[in-house]
Amino acid sequence: MLFVFFFILALAAAAYGLEWLIQQPGSLTLEFAGNHIETSIPVAIGGLLALTAAVILVWAIVIALVRLPGRVAGGSRERRKAKGLDVISQGLIAVGSGDAARARKAAQLAEKLLPEEPLTQMLVAQAAQLSGDRATSAKAFHKMTLKPETKLLGLRGLHIEAKRREDAEAAAHFANAAHEIAPLPWAGSAVLEHLAAAGDWEKAREALEKSVSAKAIDLASAQKLRAVIETAMAVSREREHPHDALHLARQALKRRPGFVPAAVTAAQVLIRHGDYKQAAKLIEGVWTASPHPELAALYLEALPGESNSQRVARVEKLAKLASQAPASRHIVAEAALAARDFAKAREALAPLVAEGQHPSAHTCLLMAEIEDAENGQSGQVREWLARGSRAPRDPAWIADGVVSKHWLPMSPATGRLDAFEWKTPPHSAPQLAEEGRANIPAAFLAAPVEKPAALTAAPAETNA
Template sequence: MIRVLVFLVFLAFVALGAAWLADHPGEVVLTWQDYRISTPLSVAVAALVAVVTALIIAWSVVRFIFKLPDLVTIASRARRRARGFAAVSRGMVAVGSGDPVAARRHAGDAERLLGREPLTLLLKAQAAQISGDRAAAEAAFNDMLEEPETRVLGLRGLFVEARRKGDLVAARAHATKAVELAPSVGWANEAVLEFQSAERNWRGALKTLERRAALRLIDRAEARRQRAVLLTADAMDRAETEPEAALAAVREAVKLAPDLVPAAVLAGRLLARAGKYRKAAKILEAAWVRLPHPDIAAAYVEMRSGDSARDRLARAETLARLAPDAAESRLMLAKAALDAREFARAREALAPLIAERPTLRTCVLMADIEEAEHGETGAVRAWLARASRAPRDPAWLADGVISDTWSPVSPVTGRLDAFVWGTPSEQIAHQHRETQDGHQSDEVLGDGDERPVAEALPEIAPPVKDEPAAKPAAARGEIIETRAEPAPAAAAEPAEEPRIPAAPAPAPTPAPAAPAPTSAPAAEAAAAPARAEPAPAPSRPAEKAPLPPPAIPVPQYVMEAAKGRGQRGEPAGGDESASRHPRPASPVIFPISRPPDDPGPVSAEDEGAPVRRIVT
């Protein structure tokens, strides 16, 4: 618009000048020696304008001729750069699509056409990375360090390569240098924070966290949470040497993150150690309402050292009233009742959990109750066997790692505040159990084979009982034998030849087993006189190969509960019964016919039943 206005103003001045010349005619006379030239003023002005225009055009032509080589060079360079950037674009597309051959080709074209451009170096490094050429990638990143505008980018590339090789010293040096060059770089600040946390330099990590929060690299809520985690970790390290400083740090952590269970537990224990039981109870109760956790329960119940078991039970009942429907409340009550030897109260607390699918801790606790009340019985072994394949209890989870204790950083990635409280997934456990990655396979627990224990034990048929015959049997003059045969087991050796077997082993409960149907000839001959004779005991079957251990290792508290109980026992009757029926003891049958929490004693009546021989 401005150019149009300027042009219109120029035309107006030209028109005014032409009109003025027309109103004031005159002559222009040029005299040189004997020559005299005269012309009208308008013609002289027109000639002057034409000469000036011609001179300008001539000068432009001469200038263009002299600048033509430079113009040709500039045009060639522009075309070369255009081709180079086109190669960079195609190379980036190849890198994104995962084509290493095309990426290397376009990276070479871009380097040849553009030289040491930042984008060329980046494409070269990325092409080397997807091709697996780590040396070429590091060389490209080192080239970036020579240019100020690509120095931070080169440091990040070297940092990634160093971590990939496991050179944490070099990785930390690159991240620290990047923070010095560009304090607002997020990846470098996060890496420095992770390294400081891995070295347990909690105070240095707090300073790094404050810098990240000041630069708004993380939001305020996340900054408060991470600060609480770092304060808790610092307090855990100083709890024994500097209890007062540790208590101050952990109380600040509780204020910043009231739902952080380790902070509340540590604060409660430190306050209880200092004799401030009311403050400790207040912190633990507030944390229990937010998340019932076994660590909170242990700290609350054991708050006052020297209390009797009944005092601990009363304290457990007080805490359980804050979350009466929580599973942890029932487990806490059952454990406290067991310590107080109130077995009925312990069973009552666990009854709702047993009605559903009991977890590992529930099964182990039931085994402890059975052992404390009745001693070593089949029920104890039944509960321990059930615990080996029970669902996992909630645990601390981080990057595929399942841990019984909380840690401020992940042992796999070094990420801060990585552990969360949750139930391990069987699918995730199996995936991590099968992986070959070194930093995961050693830490992940899996459920493994869920084959029931009953499949590993020989099946024992119930005793055969005589039934009333439907019709009289015909005299055939033959001996009819009825016997109970165990179902074939995979690990058992085949029987030698048919013989009269021993009486079937008794079930571990007083309840009679379901009768097995008799054969047709036996039914027909039931009315004939029969004579019962004890059958000789068969030879002991070959021992089975031991079962492979479960894929999920049993936690330490399960091993402690099972320690001293010995291997799986073989129930046997009294001395008198054993003298009447000498034979090897029978293994425990799973599933048992009575409720698993009360299998009952093995009666002498169920020790065995003789095989009947019916003679017609």
């Protein structure tokens, strides 16, 4: 509203000024090249304005003619770019839908229209991956690494290609190169897994701390991985440096309370050095959260000087900390069976074998042992053994579909850290061979730690 008001005001002032100029007496005389021109002031001003307008018009036409080729070329480039981007869009849609032929055709056209466009190289790489053309894919990712704005994308693509062809060294090289540019989660994870696969846990821990400092990983995940790395370090040092191993295992338990592998490692060190009381106390401390068969076996080892009846009483107290867990009932049954208290052993397993329940293979085997110890070879023993052969499998350590008898810090299938979970395996899951896989450090491929041959070894300091 104010603009309209001021426009009208300015128009009125201009009209008033023009009227005043017309009413003024006087004339303008111009002599040039023998010509004499005399006119009034208003006509002279009008002619000057007309001349100025003509000059401006001619100048604009000249500039437009000069710029015309550039504008035509620019319009052509814009149309070419718009068409190229449309082709890239259609190609990426084809990649997403799995149409390899259409994606490859779009990639070829995009290279003609927009050869320098980063998205073109991305489309070329993905179309080649979809077609199984690894060489073309790697070439496209390599081109991306030559430009600062697409270097990280290219390095990640090369890393993925190296992993697909199982070239661990090349994959680690590309991940390291990316990690030096920016602390990206994928690069940090790849570097960490490579160091872990090589068994270099010290450098793996350093790499993890760098990722934490750069905020490339959240603190909760970092604490879990710290516990895994420290437990792995404890396992590798368990025999030669038991005090360090015990310290690392306890530290892992502080970071991740109830972490069974750390508790198992710490208890094994304590038992091996005769500190049975501390071992039993440690197991009791984690049993409520993590009642586990390996801890149960170690708990029985931690009671070497007690009578069978005392052992039964001790394990019953332990079982009360997680009374509903099958591991609690199993340990009571095993202790009672050793004490030949068959009634108590059956009582412990009764909820697991009650009508309507589906006892696991281990539960059936325990029932067969009880029957055999009390009544000798009989039909009941054969019946429980038969049921055990058909029973659901007991929980085991599973990672990426691979079942292992013992915990490993990484998956033997993918190299992923903290992959193993304690759960019931599917019937189709493959068992991990005793020798494991080549990318698992040797400390984790050894046979299970045997029971201490000499329980009278000098006890270690409890605050190790």
